[in-house]
Amino acid sequence: MKELSLHILDIMQNSIVAGADRISLTLVEDSHADLLSFRIEDNGKGMPKEMVQSVMNPFVTGRTTRRVGLGIPLLKAAAELTGGGISLSSREGEGTVIEARFGLSHIDRQPLGDMAGTMLGILTSYEDIVFIYTHRVDEQEYTLNTQEMRDILGDVSFSQPEVMLWLSEYLNENETALYQK
Amino acid sequence: MKSLADLEAIRKKTLDQVTLRKDEDSVRIVVGMATCGIAAGARPVMNAFMEEVAKRGLENVTITQTGCIGMCRLEPIVEIMVPGKEKVTYVKMSPEKAARVVAEHIVNGNVVAEYTVGAAE
Numbered sequence: 288m289k290e291l292s293l294h295i296l297d298i299m300q301n302s303i304v305a306g307a308d309r310i311s312l313t314l315v316e317d318s319h320a321d322l323l324s325f326r327i328e329d330n331g332k333g334m335p336k337e338m339v340q341s342v343m344n345p346f347v348t349g350r351t352t353r354r355v356g357l358g359i360p361l362l363k364a365a366a367e368l369t370g371g372g373i374s375l376s377s378r379e380g381e382g383t384v385i386e387a388r389f390g391l392s393h394i395d396r397q398p399l400g401d402m403a404g405t406m407l408g409i410l411t412s413y414e415d416i417v418f419i420y421t422h423r424v425d426e427q428e429y430t431l432n433t434q435e436m437r438d439i440l441g442d443v444s445f446s447q448p449e450v451m452l453w454l455s456e457y458l459n460e461n462e463t464a465l466y467q468k
Numbered sequence: 469m470k471s472l473a474d475l476e477a478i479r480k481k482t483l484d485q486v487t488l489r490k491d492e493d494s495v496r497i498v499v500g501m502a503t504c505g506i507a508a509g510a511r512p513v514m515n516a517f518m519e520e521v522a523k524r525g526l527e528n529v530t531i532t533q534t535g536c537i538g539m540c541r542l543e544p545i546v547e548i549m550v551p552g553k554e555k556v557t558y559v560k561m562s563p564e565k566a567a568r569v570v571a572e573h574i575v576n577g578n579v580v581a582e583y584t585v586g587a588a589e
């Protein structure tokens with residue numbers, strides 16, 4: 288993947304496929320700790336223990352019956368390349384938490400990329416899912432909870448042109464503000 | 469800065485103008501968003517569709533995502549469903565191609581043949 292935001296998008300798709308109706312994403316860039324990390328937590332169907340292990344090491348399981356997924360192994364490789372790593376914990380019937388850590392200043396760390404575009408696409412495509420997105424850059428942070436938007440909008444769809452344009456600007460303004468000292 | 473308070477005004481305005489639309493009458497744009505699609509550039513394609521649809525104020529168009537469509541080497545793949553017409557599959561899409569598909573196919577009803585899966589094979 289060219290950008291970390293694409294890994295984030297990809298990992299959130301796993302939560303969606305798992306039937307989650309509540310997904311939280313916490314993204315932190317901490318220059319003091321020289322760490323970029325994100326954590327995605329969902330209330331989807333979860334995975335049994337053996338599955339967690341095989342997902343983390345897809346090429347040692349020797350499974351041939353099903354195409355092996357790429358998303359998690361790609362994320363793991365990208366994180367390890369920067370001196371970081373990922374952790375995955377899951378409970379069947381309860382949900383899954385995945386966390387990835389990257390060396391912030393490591394030369395091999397992909398740029399974060401377009402977080403506003405990533406969130407816009409996913410929030411408007413899956414409006415029945417509650418997303419809680421927090422992005423922190425050192426001391427600055429913002430949080431978007433789609434439940435608050437839904438409470439105000441009532442029956443009006445997130446994909447209404449006016450709402451979509453508003454959301455696009457809202458996300459872009461808030462993302463930009465995080466990097467202004 | 470935009471704030472959540474703006475949404476109240478948007479809600480009032482939209483409820484005034486929009487008569488409830490029926491889903492079966494709407495054009496559907498479906499973007500493949502599995503790992504293969506995302507790696508190939510599906511996100512900017514999806515956002516380009518959203519932007520074009522929003523800019524033109526097209527009310528009866530819905531944009532959704534789907535998983536792997538099964539032709540990874542032709543990603544980003546986009547399917548367009550117009551009620552009463554056969555589904556059209558566009559392959560190797562880009563934001564520029566997306567803008568053209570909205571203008572020619574969705575607004576004017578002319579399939580952009582050169583971007584379709586038929587032309588690619």
Ligand SMILES: Nc1ncnc2c1ncn2[C@@H]1O[C@H](COP(=O)(O)OP(=O)(O)OP(=O)(O)O)[C@@H](O)[C@H]1O
Pocket residue numbers: 301302305329331332333334342355356357358359360382383502503504536
């Ligand atoms: N959040 C989650 N909840 C439940 N199961 C999950 C979750 N994330 C991953 N899985 C399981 O782990 C498998 C591997 O995930 P991974 O993202 O690596 O590949 P994939 O989603 O199957 O395919 P690809 O990402 O290549 O499109 C998934 O197929 C799914 O069964």
Ligand SMILES: [Mg+2]
Pocket residue numbers: 297298300301356357358359503
């Ligand atoms: Mg996946």
